[in-house]
Amino acid sequence: MKELRNLSLVMDFYELTMSQCYFNQDKNQEVVFDLFYRNNPDNGGLCLFCGLEQVIEYVKNLHFEKEDIEYLRSLQMFSNDFLDYLSTIHFTGDIYAIPEGTPVFPHEPLLRVKAPIIEAQLIETALLLALNHQTLIATKARRIVQASEGRAVMEFGARRAHNFDAAIYGARAAYIAGCVGSATTYAGKEYGLPVLGTMAHSFIQSFSTEYDAFLYYAKTYPNNCTLLIDTYSTLKSGIKNAIRVAKDYLEPNGYRLKGVRIDSGDMAYLSKQVRKELDQNGMQDCGIVVSNSLDEYVIESLIHQQGAKIDSFGVGENLICSKNSPVFGGVYKLVAIEKDGEMIPKIKISDNVEKVTNPGMKTVYRIYDHETGMAQADLLALVDEKFDENEDLTIYHPMSRWKYKVIPGGTYELRELLVPIFKRGQVVYQCPSLDGIREYSKRELDTIWEEIKRFAYPQEYYVDLTKKLLDLKLQLLNEHK
Amino acid sequence: MKELRNLSLVMDFYELTMSQCYFNQDKNQEVVFDLFYRNNPDNGGLCLFCGLEQVIEYVKNLHFEKEDIEYLRSLQMFSNDFLDYLSTIHFTGDIYAIPEGTPVFPHEPLLRVKAPIIEAQLIETALLLALNHQTLIATKARRIVQASEGRAVMEFGARRAHNFDAAIYGARAAYIAGCVGSATTYAGKEYGLPVLGTMAHSFIQSFSTEYDAFLYYAKTYPNNCTLLIDTYSTLKSGIKNAIRVAKDYLEPNGYRLKGVRIDSGDMAYLSKQVRKELDQNGMQDCGIVVSNSLDEYVIESLIHQQGAKIDSFGVGENLICSKNSPVFGGVYKLVAIEKDGEMIPKIKISDNVEKVTNPGMKTVYRIYDHETGMAQADLLALVDEKFDENEDLTIYHPMSRWKYKVIPGGTYELRELLVPIFKRGQVVYQCPSLDGIREYSKRELDTIWEEIKRFAYPQEYYVDLTKKLLDLKLQLLNEHK
Numbered sequence: 001m002k003e004l005r006n007l008s009l010v011m012d013f014y015e016l017t018m019s020q021c022y023f024n025q026d027k028n029q030e031v032v033f034d035l036f037y038r039n040n041p042d043n044g045g046l047c048l049f050c051g052l053e054q055v056i057e058y059v060k061n062l063h064f065e066k067e068d069i070e071y072l073r074s075l076q077m078f079s080n081d082f083l084d085y086l087s088t089i090h091f092t093g094d095i096y097a098i099p100e101g102t103p104v105f106p107h108e109p110l111l112r113v114k115a116p117i118i119e120a121q122l123i124e125t126a127l128l129l130a131l132n133h134q135t136l137i138a139t140k141a142r143r144i145v146q147a148s149e150g151r152a153v154m155e156f157g158a159r160r161a162h163n164f165d166a167a168i169y170g171a172r173a174a175y176i177a178g179c180v181g182s183a184t185t186y187a188g189k190e191y192g193l194p195v196l197g198t199m200a201h202s203f204i205q206s207f208s209t210e211y212d213a214f215l216y217y218a219k220t221y222p223n224n225c226t227l228l229i230d231t232y233s234t235l236k237s238g239i240k241n242a243i244r245v246a247k248d249y250l251e252p253n254g255y256r257l258k259g260v261r262i263d264s265g266d267m268a269y270l271s272k273q274v275r276k277e278l279d280q281n282g283m284q285d286c287g288i289v290v291s292n293s294l295d296e297y298v299i300e301s302l303i304h305q306q307g308a309k310i311d312s313f314g315v316g317e318n319l320i321c322s323k324n325s326p327v328f329g330g331v332y333k334l335v336a337i338e339k340d341g342e343m344i345p346k347i348k349i350s351d352n353v354e355k356v357t358n359p360g361m362k363t364v365y366r367i368y369d370h371e372t373g374m375a376q377a378d379l380l381a382l383v384d385e386k387f388d389e390n391e392d393l394t395i396y397h398p399m400s401r402w403k404y405k406v407i408p409g410g411t412y413e414l415r416e417l418l419v420p421i422f423k424r425g426q427v428v429y430q431c432p433s434l435d436g437i438r439e440y441s442k443r444e445l446d447t448i449w450e451e452i453k454r455f456a457y458p459q460e461y462y463v464d465l466t467k468k469l470l471d472l473k474l475q476l477l478n479e480h481k
Numbered sequence: 482m483k484e485l486r487n488l489s490l491v492m493d494f495y496e497l498t499m500s501q502c503y504f505n506q507d508k509n510q511e512v513v514f515d516l517f518y519r520n521n522p523d524n525g526g527l528c529l530f531c532g533l534e535q536v537i538e539y540v541k542n543l544h545f546e547k548e549d550i551e552y553l554r555s556l557q558m559f560s561n562d563f564l565d566y567l568s569t570i571h572f573t574g575d576i577y578a579i580p581e582g583t584p585v586f587p588h589e590p591l592l593r594v595k596a597p598i599i600e601a602q603l604i605e606t607a608l609l610l611a612l613n614h615q616t617l618i619a620t621k622a623r624r625i626v627q628a629s630e631g632r633a634v635m636e637f638g639a640r641r642a643h644n645f646d647a648a649i650y651g652a653r654a655a656y657i658a659g660c661v662g663s664a665t666t667y668a669g670k671e672y673g674l675p676v677l678g679t680m681a682h683s684f685i686q687s688f689s690t691e692y693d694a695f696l697y698y699a700k701t702y703p704n705n706c707t708l709l710i711d712t713y714s715t716l717k718s719g720i721k722n723a724i725r726v727a728k729d730y731l732e733p734n735g736y737r738l739k740g741v742r743i744d745s746g747d748m749a750y751l752s753k754q755v756r757k758e759l760d761q762n763g764m765q766d767c768g769i770v771v772s773n774s775l776d777e778y779v780i781e782s783l784i785h786q787q788g789a790k791i792d793s794f795g796v797g798e799n800l801i802c803s804k805n806s807p808v809f810g811g812v813y814k815l816v817a818i819e820k821d822g823e824m825i826p827k828i829k830i831s832d833n834v835e836k837v838t839n840p841g842m843k844t845v846y847r848i849y850d851h852e853t854g855m856a857q858a859d860l861l862a863l864v865d866e867k868f869d870e871n872e873d874l875t876i877y878h879p880m881s882r883w884k885y886k887v888i889p890g891g892t893y894e895l896r897e898l899l900v901p902i903f904k905r906g907q908v909v910y911q912c913p914s915l916d917g918i919r920e921y922s923k924r925e926l927d928t929i930w931e932e933i934k935r936f937a938y939p940q941e942y943y944v945d946l947t948k949k950l951l952d953l954k955l956q957l958l959n960e961h962k
Contacts (some may be wrong), residue, residue: 005486009667010645012637014678016666021684021701031687071670077705110912117687124681125665126638127650136643140492156493160808162617162643162651166489169644176812185497186490188551195702197495200605202815203502205827206512206598220502221558232830234959264831302629317808324754327641328796334683349713403932 003464007423008062009071011125012039016072016285020082021117027184028116030093032336032343032361035127038354041139041325045458046143046150048175048441051105052097052421053431055111059091060427061118061121087270091119092425096418098364099247099432101138101176101441103448105461107398108364108378109136110330133166134173136227137360138329141177141319142445146453147296149303149336152312154196155182156291157320180312181320191434198261198315205232210238218257222250226259226289227299234262239274243281259287259311267292268306275309287311328362333357340398353399359476365414367393367407368447375447376412378407382469385474387414395464401474405464489543490552492606497553500599503553503689509597511574513588513817513824513842516608522620522806526939527929529922530585531654532615533578533902534912536592539607540572541908543600567685572600573906576901579845580913582657582922584929586942588857589845591616591811595897597820605813614647615654617809622658623926627934628777629782631962633793636663638801647838651801659921660800661793672915679742684926685712689721695726702880703731707740708768710755715743717918718929740768740792748773750786756790764878768792775799777936780801783921814838828957834880840957841949846895848874848888849928856928857893858886859945863950868895875947877938882955 022028040047053304064072070085071077077088093115104110112126113120139152145153161167171187181194188195207213210232225243229238239260248256249355260278262270267290278286290302293313303306317323335357336343338446345360358380365379365387386476387393390409397403432440451459467474485594492867503509518834521528543551553559559567559605569628574596592608594601602893626634638654642648652668662675669676681700687693691713700708708726720741727738744752748771759767771783772795781791794843798804816838817824826841840862860876868874871890878884913921932940946954 004574007645007667009670010639010648011666012639012664012678012683013666013669013676014664014680017678017702018680018684021680021697022687024701027687029684031682068670075669075676077702086639121681122681125639125648126645129642129644132641133644133647156491158491158606160613160810161610162802162807163489163610163614164607164645165644165646167491167606178849183495185492185494188494188547188556195494195556197493197496198497201829202512202514202602202603202813203495203499204828205502205506205815206818216502216506220505221498224558248582253627264833295944317810321643321807323808326643327804331797332684337687348682348686388647457564458563 002478005328006061006063006065006068007126008064010129011122015121015124020078022118023082023085024253028118030114030338030343031117031120031334031358033113033120033124033332034107034335034357034362035111035131035332036107038106039134039329040106041096041322042140042143043327044143045452045461046103046105046453047135048138048177049102049110049135049326050100050138051131051169051292052177053099054130054134054169054422056126056421056427056429056431058130059095059123059422062089062091062123064089084438089119089295090425091115091422093119094420094424095422096363097418097421098417098448099440101418101437105245105378105463107358108380108463109418110360113363114361132328132330134169135330135423136322136326137170137173137320137327138177138327139176140322141179143296143455144294144299144315144319145178148298150314151310152180153178154155154312154314155179155319156314158314159322160317166320172434174319175434176441178438178442193434198226199228199276201228201231203387203465211241211244214241215249216329216471218249222253222255222477225255226261227249227257228263229260230262230264234270235273239277244278246283246286247281257283257286259289261289261291261314263291267310268308270306271309277342289314291316295324300455320471335359336361345476347473347480349477349480356477358398358465358469359473360469362390364417366417368413368415370411372411373447374449376407377464378417379414379464379466381466382472385466385468389413395462396467396470398465398470403471405462409415425472430461442465482677486540487542487544487546488607489545490549496602496700498558498603501559503599504563504566509599511595511819511824512598512601512815514594514605514813515816515838515843516592516612516811516813517588517590518809519587519813521587521625521809522803524923525620525624526933526935527586528577528616528809529583529619529658530583530616531581531619531651531657532590535580535611535615536608537902537908537910539602540576543570543604545570548846557578561850562622570600570603571906572596572604572903573599574903575901575905576903577844578902580900580921581924582918583898585692585958586944588839589861589944590843590899593843595637597843599695604868608821609811609813613811614807615650616811617803618651618654618801619658620809621803622655622660624777624936625775625780625796626659628780629794632791633661634659635793635795636660636665636800637795638797639665641798642759642801647801653915655800656915657922658790659919659923660952674915679707680709682709682712685709688721692722692725694728695722699726699730703734703736703947705743706731706736708738709744709878710741711743711745711906715746715751716754720758724758724764727767738764738767740770742772742795744772748791749783749789750843752790763918770795770891772797773792776805776957781808781886781936816840817842823860826957828955828961830958830961837958838956839879839946839950841950845898847898849894849896851892851894854928855930857888858945859898860895860947861950862947863953866947866949869882875948876943877942877948877951879951882951
């Protein structure tokens, strides 16, 4: 593994070919890009936005080292003038974004870049890949945490992750979404999240007997002893040896067996049998951990249909790869471009109505109901629009003047979701601690109605437009006709 | 982004908790682990093994820095003696592996580790995640390349990859599998693979007219000009402006338009219409690139059912995330353990027959038919078994003495697939160049029958056992009864 890496060149090559064109035409005017997505993974009702801290690091660091420039020169596509320019480039623009851990919805800007077009293009790929990945994993982890209804969920997926970063940043995203910790030790060191894990089947196999393996483990970790009981047979040997070690060694020395883990077989049946045996031996405080091919649906079913006796879940590939829905489709679209000192709104037309973009330099407000404190809808507005919460607020369907809703003055509060991250190239945002993000996320999720958080056919959350924005959009659509 | 990283701690925490137990019991005997997998992704017939070079880097680098040790100390689970031991640890064992780019099959050891148990455990997670990821992507990319029947496939997926490493190593794996290059510039610099890309829709939108955008691009890259023609309307404006720029600027200056790219709409219809217009204008040499939600099935259908006129494919999320099948399930299982100077074979029992492991220190041979040069089967054997190619070879189904096949002496050749990578902690393997791996992979794929490479219900390739290995396995199974 390379010890030193400047990731600035993790960019699609076309960012560079386009940039040389802009450079040659002396056409580096300011533009505005929105980063947003169109569909929730897993047909869910929301996502958890995640990955902003890594975006900030990338943008702050953006620069090309001598060897990067020499590599680009070797391709014989770039002029010396352009390469000289690249060798001094850094980000000088503004970025606004929604804080990490916020529940977000399709079609709203999660992040907005205003910068000279070359800089705005050069950061595109890294912004997308960092946010797409962590948002995907946080969104999936949130579903699994929700299904677990307060039981601990542990992220155990590193070995199936799409390489090192996916394991590390995936663990981070999973923790933000409510997992209690991860098995990925590096993530524990880097982000201070709890690291978890006890033993593998190979550990049990490496001793002459299962009893010996359990005993030696208990001697090393008497305070924190969770034993893997399915190597030979969960019911015929594993649980019996675990109880023997508790009675022979732990309890006489003033300790308690903390837990047993089951990693194969039928989780519902086995957990109920194991619970019974533990309880019969006065070990009501010994927890049961399961960890075999779990996802939100299996967990929901184990808890509600099968009455499984499970205290915590270790989740692997279904979480760390978001296996059922492994792609988060964030996109980065041009919405305005400066001409003669003025920002001209741009729209991207498509035969597919869902793919028509919302033009102009916009922001997003979340509308909270005064009485319940719950989020009612999100509202996209042009940045210069002003609102008075004492007045009625009319919000419009993103494609139609005839579908609107009036929210009476005095019944709502607006909160602007996009906050300043970079101004003129300088970071103006203090990233919260990981625990801070995690707690914020939990509070924010509490303001989202359960109907939106349902797994199957969730209610659609409104992301509407102001009259002014809708009028602009329809006008631009007409001009393109 | 951190500039400096030692990835040694990208390990499941249980590797460390187990290691302390071994350390405390002074129980660091030699063991053998096999790394293998059980099912081909996408219900395919084979995988392309990939990621070994990164595994070598990880193992060679394995060490804990002062800050790693201090982090572990802060968890208050590890003794000072154990931490002192960890602070000097490095890998001292042997590793054998199948060369990258080799077609591989379920249940055969792709990599074998023989090392003191602590070292063998500490490298587990990284071995699995590096090999699982790159093998997954190479396997998917190979399918897409196969479907394209000689047309170029370009890897365009960075923005949907599961973070930076997934984009970089995914590009590497895709190139090994036959893609002609990648859009990920970093991978080009790091691995010397061709980087590709031209322009985004935002580039077109940033000019007053599509014609201007094309013209300025053509002026910058007259020799290498591929134009994106679907921003407004592929047929009504894009192809017309592309042809105008070819006629107005490129051809009068002695250049030709290299290609046009279509990124939305119906690829079959549009490509045929665009081909017709290009041909009518004497531009038979202008290629058509398409790049919208492609995978092996869409490409196969475009070529065979719709007669699309496409010269190359840009493939994104379906390749870089292996979207339909995003997990490669490599596992790492203990197969032998030293006791009193002797290696004792170990078996992992499971109610699920498919999950019973093949015990002992083994190697893998590929059996080639003399006459055709084609691979007939793979054979797992104990390392000390000898073969004479002039004698009949009997190979056995992995679970049954009654299902076997006799290959007549003189009709076959054996090639041992596992080659030495580390001996006593030292690298003894020279990694081939990336192009070398790519060419080797192509040659090896040519020795696999088409029936195995079919997408739907491929013929199963035999991975059989020698009599001696099968006898050992059945004996150990009986002992466990």
